[in-house]
Amino acid sequence: MDAKQEVLARIRQATTDITEKDPLVDTPVTWTYGGGIEMDDVVGTFQEKVEDYQATVVRAAHADLPTAVVDGLKATGAAESVVVPVGLDKDWVKAIESAGLTVHVDDPQLSNAQLDKTDAVVTAAAVGVADTGTIVLDHEDDQGRRALSLVPDRHVCVIRTDQIVSDVPEAVQRVKQAVHAGRPLTWISGGSATSDIELSRVDGVHGPRKLYVIIAED
Amino acid sequence: MSTQLRRISEGNYGVARLTPAPEHPGTFLGMPKFTKAVKDELKLPVQRKNMRNAMTTIRTKRATRVAESPDWEDLRQAAFEIKNRVERHLDHYLLQAEKSLTERGVQVHWARDGAEANQIVAEIAKSKGVDEVVKIKSITTQETDLNEYLEEQGIAAWETDLAELIVQLGHDRPSHIVVPAIHRNRAEVREIFLREMKNYGRPCPEDVSSNPPDLADAARLHLREKFLRAKVAVSGANFILADTGSLVIVESEGNGRMCLTLPDTLISIVGIEKLLPTYDDLEVFLKLLPRSATGERMNPYNSVWSGVTPGDGPQEQHVILMDNGRTNVLADPVGREVLRCIRCASCINVCPVYERAGGHAYGSVYPGPIGITLTPQLRGMQDPVDRAMPYACSLCGACNEVCPVKIPFTDIIIHVRNKVVSAEKADRFPKDPEVLGEMALMKTAAWVLGDYKHFESIMYGSRGVGRVLHHKAIGPLPVPVAERWLKYRDVQAPPTQTFRDWWKQNRTESER
Numbered sequence: 228m229d230a231k232q233e234v235l236a237r238i239r240q241a242t243t244d245i246t247e248k249d250p251l252v253d254t255p256v257t258w259t260y261g262g263g264i265e266m267d268d269v270v271g272t273f274q275e276k277v278e279d280y281q282a283t284v285v286r287a288a289h290a291d292l293p294t295a296v297v298d299g300l301k302a303t304g305a306a307e308s309v310v311v312p313v314g315l316d317k318d319w320v321k322a323i324e325s326a327g328l329t330v331h332v333d334d335p336q337l338s339n340a341q342l343d344k345t346d347a348v349v350t351a352a353a354v355g356v357a358d359t360g361t362i363v364l365d366h367e368d369d370q371g372r373r374a375l376s377l378v379p380d381r382h383v384c385v386i387r388t389d390q391i392v393s394d395v396p397e398a399v400q401r402v403k404q405a406v407h408a409g410r411p412l413t414w415i416s417g418g419s420a421t422s423d424i425e426l427s428r429v430d431g432v433h434g435p436r437k438l439y440v441i442i443a444e445d
Numbered sequence: 446m447s448t449q450l451r452r453i454s455e456g457n458y459g460v461a462r463l464t465p466a467p468e469h470p471g472t473f474l475g476m477p478k479f480t481k482a483v484k485d486e487l488k489l490p491v492q493r494k495n496m497r498n499a500m501t502t503i504r505t506k507r508a509t510r511v512a513e514s515p516d517w518e519d520l521r522q523a524a525f526e527i528k529n530r531v532e533r534h535l536d537h538y539l540l541q542a543e544k545s546l547t548e549r550g551v552q553v554h555w556a557r558d559g560a561e562a563n564q565i566v567a568e569i570a571k572s573k574g575v576d577e578v579v580k581i582k583s584i585t586t587q588e589t590d591l592n593e594y595l596e597e598q599g600i601a602a603w604e605t606d607l608a609e610l611i612v613q614l615g616h617d618r619p620s621h622i623v624v625p626a627i628h629r630n631r632a633e634v635r636e637i638f639l640r641e642m643k644n645y646g647r648p649c650p651e652d653v654s655s656n657p658p659d660l661a662d663a664a665r666l667h668l669r670e671k672f673l674r675a676k677v678a679v680s681g682a683n684f685i686l687a688d689t690g691s692l693v694i695v696e697s698e699g700n701g702r703m704c705l706t707l708p709d710t711l712i713s714i715v716g717i718e719k720l721l722p723t724y725d726d727l728e729v730f731l732k733l734l735p736r737s738a739t740g741e742r743m744n745p746y747n748s749v750w751s752g753v754t755p756g757d758g759p760q761e762q763h764v765i766l767m768d769n770g771r772t773n774v775l776a777d778p779v780g781r782e783v784l785r786c787i788r789c790a791s792c793i794n795v796c797p798v799y800e801r802a803g804g805h806a807y808g809s810v811y812p813g814p815i816g817i818t819l820t821p822q823l824r825g826m827q828d829p830v831d832r833a834m835p836y837a838c839s840l841c842g843a844c845n846e847v848c849p850v851k852i853p854f855t856d857i858i859i860h861v862r863n864k865v866v867s868a869e870k871a872d873r874f875p876k877d878p879e880v881l882g883e884m885a886l887m888k889t890a891a892w893v894l895g896d897y898k899h900f901e902s903i904m905y906g907s908r909g910v911g912r913v914l915h916h917k918a919i920g921p922l923p924v925p926v927a928e929r930w931l932k933y934r935d936v937q938a939p940p941t942q943t944f945r946d947w948w949k950q951n952r953t954e955s956e957r
Binding site (some may be wrong): 241256261276279303356358360366411417425 | 495498499502503506516519520526527529532533534535536537539540549554555556557561603606607608609624625627628629630631632657658660661662664665668672673689691697698699700701702703705706707717718722724725727729731732735739741742744745746747748749750751752754756757758766768772773776778781810811893
């Protein structure tokens with residue numbers, strides 16, 4: 228018997244006391260999926276919770292986004308180079324170039340070593356979660372592959388107010404199609420951090436040490 | 446700038462090795478049992494202080510975050526139901542997960558035990574021609590002692606989680622499942638980094654301070670070259686979503702994301718119970734796990750990926766579905782409830798025994814309430830280490846209250862104690878002298894209490910002792926076992942009259 232058959236046989240032997248074979252009938256789940264939390268100010272709560280993680284959050288009108296992105300890069304200390312995903316808004320890219328920074332578009336893909344030498348990354352986002360201060364990337368063209376928002380030390384992330392939901396279940400539903408289409412997700416709550424030494428939270432280990440979030444208002 | 450792989454003898458008990466040698470083999474078998482091991486651990490005042498500080502902090506953080514969630518009890522109930530569904534229909538969901546993963550380009554392997562899982566990892570790594578792999582923190586691979594197996598096979602396994610790095614470089618063993626280096630303080634970490642990093646890669650800066658940010662920075666630099674050159678990564682998984690074939694990793698530092706995205710090949714060893722039926726179920730666990738584990742609203746990074754994504758991350762992926770005793774646990778309708786565990790460690794963080802003993806005394810990679818319920822069931826109850834484990838508990842029940850998947854720990858602990866006693870009875874000649882003594886004592890007690898005549902004759906014996914002592918208290922006496930009690934306590938002399946005698950004398954026939 229190969230390992231698969233043997234493990235399955237052991238499981239079936241171990242569960243002979245369970246006679247109802249339909250999991251949904253045998254073990255009903257009473258939870259209501261996809262629910263949100265009642266809150267007065269979803270965007271405000273989102274901002275507050277993201278700031279709780281020591282990230283910087285600013286708000287900008289749509290028209291001012293190119294300037295806001297450049298300001299964000301400067302604020303995080305990006306001095307020379309920026310990597311951007313293929314689908315990033317062209318106006319933002321132009322503004323970054325005009326500000327004197329070298330822009331690497333990730334097409335063809337940069338090597339890991341090149342990414343390591345790049346100061347910052349600018350991406351859009353898929354969903355924001357107010358209750359937990361989380362940004363979800365579904366790695367569409369305006370967010371790029373996973374390594375882009377990981378290896379450079381500074382991450383400037385633009386999220387629209389209509390992308391922000393109250394709680395985790397709503398966010399899970401919003402990116403469901405992306406997962407069914409086989410795309411990965413990255414959930415980001417503040418910058419990289421660790422509490423491994425004496426449980427004292429230290430910001431910045433391997434992921435971007437500076438997270439700068441721009442909320443794009445209508 | 447990049448440092449090469451070298452064989453190092455220093456600190457490795459004279460053996461030239463690729464990675465630092467741990468103090469004990471991972472199985473922990475042959476170690477002293479808890480009741481003995483704990484005595485040495487309790488003598489470490491620095492460790493006890495570190496543990497008390499850390500556990501107090503983490504308990505408070507969790508309590509704050511849980512209090513923020515008005516639907517906490519509903520979430521616990523949902524998690525309880527979802528995980529019950531999985532464990533009761535495990536064959537169904539495993540086959541569904543295998544199908545979904547395969548459709549997403551993942552090669553699925555099955556492993557009966559840890560040895561088989563380790564072999565599969567080594568074979569894949571060798572087929573890629575690599576002599577090193579980077580690792581995401583995974584208790585499952587500690588359970589199989591993967592690092593030591595790979596070392597024997599000439600492959601260096603680098604731990605990349607900060608705490609695991611501290612443990613690995615410190616020739617140590619993890620003492621907690623979420624924060625494995627919790628028994629170390631900043632000064633100890635600095636010392637380990639200065640002494641060991643230079644042997645295994647980029648050295649720690651000589652002028653490093655003992656401030657956590659500086660130490661974290663040293664780790665960042667030490668590990669970055671390993672991430673950038675790694676071709677193969679090994680991970681566990683927090684969850685597998687059966688319907689979409691997705692794996693989920695919940696982490697803080699970004700070392701997980703590095704391992705999941707930069708190498709060409711990714712191998713994930715996952716216990717067969719780590720399934721969730723559907724993608725939708727994730728919402729319950731992403732709310733429960735971070736608040737229970739580190740007391741955060743959400744941990745810094747969660748990764749969800751569904752097999753191979755063209756142009757993004759490892760293009761070759763393997764998932765090893767491992768049993769390693771889990772079906773033994775499943776076979777026990779009482780004991781199987783521990784299979785709901787999502788490894789948040791909230792039970793460990795509230796455990797008064799764990800806080801004082803630390804994680805090393807248990808003799809398992811799983812310490813605390815989850816450790817003493819899960820390990821003896823996983824490994825069987827043949828070794829004295831496993832038999833002693835369920836007794837590392839005062840049955841206070843704090844763990845029952847915090848568990849996000851509602852594992853009734855104390856019920857299971859009593860149940861496992863029962864199984865230990867049955868296993869001891871089945872041994873005709875117990876190897877453990879304490880067990881032998883206890884069994885003799887219990888047999889005697891059974892004889893005495895089994896028949897009123899036996900009881901009476903013993904009472905008469907005690908009356909005899911009382912008459913000899915004549916109201917004089919019993920002080921220290923060189924009698925085995927009783928010596929330890931009598932050293933600190935005087936025992937009143939037994940009465941010179943038994944209650945039965947008194948009753949007969951003071952009551953008439955009709956009153957009796």
